[in-house]
Amino acid sequence: MEYDVVIGLEVHSELKTKSKVFCSCKNEFKGEPNTHCCPVCIGLPGALPIPNKEAVKMTIKAGLAVGSKINDIAIFERKNYFYPDLAKAYQISQAVRPICIGGGVEIENAQGQKKFIRLNRIHLEEDAGKLIHNSKIGGTMIDYNRGGVPLIEIVSEPDMSSAEEAVAYLSKLRNILQYIEVSDCKMEQGSLRCDVNISLKPKGSNELGVRAEMKNLNSFRSVARAIEYEIKRQSRLLDEGEQVVQETRRWDDARNRSFSMRRKEDAQDYRYFPDPDLLPFRIERSLVDEVKSTMPKLRDEKIEYYVNELGLSEYDAKVLTNDLNLVKYFDKVVSYFNKPKFICNFILTTVLKKVKENEESDDLDIPIDPQNFANLMQMYESGKISQAICRDLFDEIWLNNADCQKLVEERGLAQNNNEDEIKSMLQELINEFPQSVQDYKSGNAKALSFFIGQLMKRTQGKANAQIASKLIKEMLD
Ligand code: ADP
Ligand code: MG
Ligand code: ZN
Numbered sequence: 001m002e003y004d005v006v007i008g009l010e011v012h013s014e015l016k017t018k019s020k021v022f023c024s025c026k027n028e029f030k031g032e033p034n035t036h037c038c039p040v041c042i043g044l045p046g047a048l049p050i051p052n053k054e055a056v057k058m059t060i061k062a063g064l065a066v067g068s069k070i071n072d073i074a075i076f077e078r079k080n081y082f083y084p085d086l087a088k089a090y091q092i093s094q095a096v097r098p099i100c101i102g103g104g105v106e107i108e109n110a111q112g113q114k115k116f117i118r119l120n121r122i123h124l125e126e127d128a129g130k131l132i133h134n135s136k137i138g139g140t141m142i143d144y145n146r147g148g149v150p151l152i153e154i155v156s157e158p159d160m161s162s163a164e165e166a167v168a169y170l171s172k173l174r175n176i177l178q179y180i181e182v183s184d185c186k187m188e189q190g191s192l193r194c195d196v197n198i199s200l201k202p203k204g205s206n207e208l209g210v211r212a213e214m215k216n217l218n219s220f221r222s223v224a225r226a227i228e229y230e231i232k233r234q235s236r237l238l239d240e241g242e243q244v245v246q247e248t249r250r251w252d253d254a255r256n257r258s259f260s261m262r263r264k265e266d267a268q269d270y271r272y273f274p275d276p277d278l279l280p281f282r283i284e285r286s287l288v289d290e291v292k293s294t295m296p297k298l299r300d301e302k303i304e305y306y307v308n309e310l311g312l313s314e315y316d317a318k319v320l321t322n323d324l325n326l327v328k329y330f331d332k333v334v335s336y337f338n339k340p341k342f343i344c345n346f347i348l349t350t351v352l353k354k355v356k357e358n359e360e361s362d363d364l365d366i367p368i369d370p371q372n373f374a375n376l377m378q379m380y381e382s383g384k385i386s387q388a389i390c391r392d393l394f395d396e397i398w399l400n401n402a403d404c405q406k407l408v409e410e411r412g413l414a415q416n417n418n419e420d421e422i423k424s425m426l427q428e429l430i431n432e433f434p435q436s437v438q439d440y441k442s443g444n445a446k447a448l449s450f451f452i453g454q455l456m457k458r459t460q461g462k463a464n465a466q467i468a469s470k471l472i473k474e475m476l477d
Contacts, residue, residue: 001202001203001235001238001239002202002203003200003201003202003203003234003235003238004161004200004201004202004203004204004205005161005162005198005200005227005231006158006160006161006198006199006200006201006208006209006211007158007159007160007161007162007165007166007196007197007198007227008155008156008157008158008159008160008197008211009154009155009156009160009166009169009170009194009195009196009197010153010154010155010156010194010195010197011153011154011156011170011173011192011193011194011195012127012151012152012153012154012192012193012194012195013062013151013152013154013173013177013182013183013185013191013192013193014027014127014149014150014151014183014184014190014191014192015027015054015055015058015059015149015150015151015152015182015183016058016181016182016183016184016191017052017054017055017058017150018054019052019054020036020041020052020126020148020149020150021051021052021055021092021124021125021126021148021149021150021151022040022041022049022050022051022052022092022126022148023038023040023041023049023050023148024038025037025038025040025041025148027149027150028145029189029191031145033132033141033143033145034142034143034144034145035145036145037144037145037147040148041126041144041147041148042087042144042147043086043087043088043089048277049092049275049277049278051076051278051281052150055124055150056074056099056124056281056283057287057290057291058150058152058182059099059100059122059123059124059152059182060099060100060283060287060288060291061180061182061291061294061295062100062122062152062154062176062177062180062182063099063100063103063122064288064291064292064295065176065177065179065180065295065298066103066104066105066119066122066154066173066176067102067103067104068100068101068102068103068119068121068122069100069101069102069103070099070100070101070283070288071097071098071099071100071101071283072282072283072285073097073280073281073282073283074094074097074098074099074124074280074281074283075094075095075096075097075274075280075281076092076093076094076274076275076278077092077093077094077095077096077272077273077274077275078090078091078092078093078271078272078273078274078275079091079092079093079095079125079270079272080270080271080272081270083128084131084140084142085128085129085130085131085142085144085147086128086129086147087129087144087147091125091126091128092125092126092275092278093123093124093125093126093153093272094123094124094125095123095272096272097280098121098122098123098124099122099123099124099283100121100122100123101120101121102118102119102120102121103118103119103122104116104117104118104119105117105119105169105172105173105176106172107165107168107169107172108168109164109165109168110164115159115165116159117156117157117159117160117165117169118156118157118159119154119155119156119157120155120156120157121154121155122152122153122154122155123152123153123155124150124151124152125150125151125152125153126147126148126149126150126151127146127147127148127149127150127151128146128147129142129143129144129145129146129147130142130143130145130146152182152183154173156169158197158199158208158211162227163223163224163225163227163228164224166196166223166224166227167220167223167224170194170220170223171220171322174187174192175299175322175323175324176298176299177192178323178324178325179296179297179298179299179302179324180295180296180298181296186363187218187219187220187363188218188219188363189363190218192218193216193217193218194216194217194218194223195213195214195215195216195217196213196214196217196223196226196227196230197211197212197213198211198212198213198214198227198230198231198234199211199212199234199244200231200234200235200238200244209234209238209244210243210244210245210246211244211246212230212234212244212245212246212247212248212249212258213247213248213249214226214230214248214249214250214251214258215248215250215261217251219253221253222251222253225251225253225256226251226258229251229256229257229258230249230258233258245263246263247260247261247262247263248260248261248262248263249261299321302317302321302327303317303318303321306320306321306340310334310340310341311340311341312340312341312344316344316345316348319348319352320344320347320348323364325363325364325365325366326347326364326366329347329366329370330343330344330347332370332374333370333373333374333377334374336370336371336374336375337374337375337377337378337381339377339381342377342381343374343377346377346380350391350394351366351394354394354395354398367398367399367401368394368397368398368401369401372397372401372403372404373397375403375404375405376390376393376394376397376404379404379405379408383415383417383464384408384414384415385408385413385414385415386415386461386462386463386464386465387465388456388461388465389408389413389415389461389462392461393407393408393413413462414462415462415463415464416459416462416463416464417464417467419467419471422455422463422464422467422468422471423471423475425455425458425459425463426451426455426468426471426472426475427475429451429454429455430451430475430476433450433451433454436450436451437476440476441476448469448472448473448476451468451472452465452468452469452472455468
């Protein structure tokens, strides 16, 4: 039978506030285990939570960025369940009165078709601690540093219908959250994670099928693969006249399949009730307006700026702005060396290729200091170093961030732009390889690159290739 695929995503994103959401402990990814903890965030009896205003503001900011309505009264509720990483045996979350309601984002597929994905809500809650399974000691250790870190949950309506759309949606959300500076969105470190809900229904049917949920996917690739797998699994079941059960499944990326974890609980199983320690709170219009006034430029405006002010092509601007880390890096480099088009070309080719080679993850980190990178670009652009040397240096400083100007001085890597010297080296080669001269004369243009190759070999890439190409032609013709 033919089926429609129905997908809804719950995206969790850690907010980058200074302190945790209900206490004043540091909100920091690094740090020795269990050093950012206090009676509140490890849930000792009698400890009282106090909401972090900054976290509330960031949630409002996220809501405004995706067109949500901001509720005038919001309520924190207890979501009760036991798990070792949740010391209180309940998570402070929001159910009936989240901070943000509705909204949506527009996605675009590879063919440029647009689709609007509606949001159900965005609510603020606390993250749980982290369990670290350790086979050496044959047990599990626990780190409560993450417990109480502010987390927003962005719940979509079931509006997506393919892996491609889900990935486009997640990527768009990440982009927005990065631009408004509420989250680092590092998927590898877990500051952006995603639960995928997926069901099938007979083609054209209006009734939703039973869904399976896969929790805590932390890369675009695993989201896509988990969806593809689930579509196959569920359609096989339905084809055979069996039923899909509502359950939580664990995605195993290494084995490329999902496993049943537990029957899915319903909302009532959590016994949500308003947290008696936290009163319902009013969100004043003035606070919303204040947040609105801090809204930074979003991606589209940045693209416009790059195209109109810096002269980049629309395509280049789009690639560059896809990740805010890249935008920041590029802006910094350009502030040191004002040749945006030149720098952009190098980044979009050589740098991004390198990132892809090196990174399993979707997080973009360029290990070269921007000033150092700007110096490299400057030496290359001005002809002080050749393209070949530039590439070699780039590979090297990617690993150690050594000062590229110093390397050029110490090793004498400056490009040789001296026509007379290049000419006499070429003359030597012509004398040495009469056969290649013959080849060229009998119409084999490739013989020219043979001479350039030899010249580069002898000069360790330091001869100016442009000058050499011009000269060798003149000399042989
Ligand atoms: P829970 O927290 O119990 O998973 P939520 O309502 O918070 O429930 O989130 C449910 C998510 O699942 C939403 O993103 C929603 O769009 C999606 N969803 C709901 N029903 C279906 C369905 N039949 N098929 C696919 N996705 C669904
Ligand atoms: Mg869920
Ligand atoms: Zn604390």
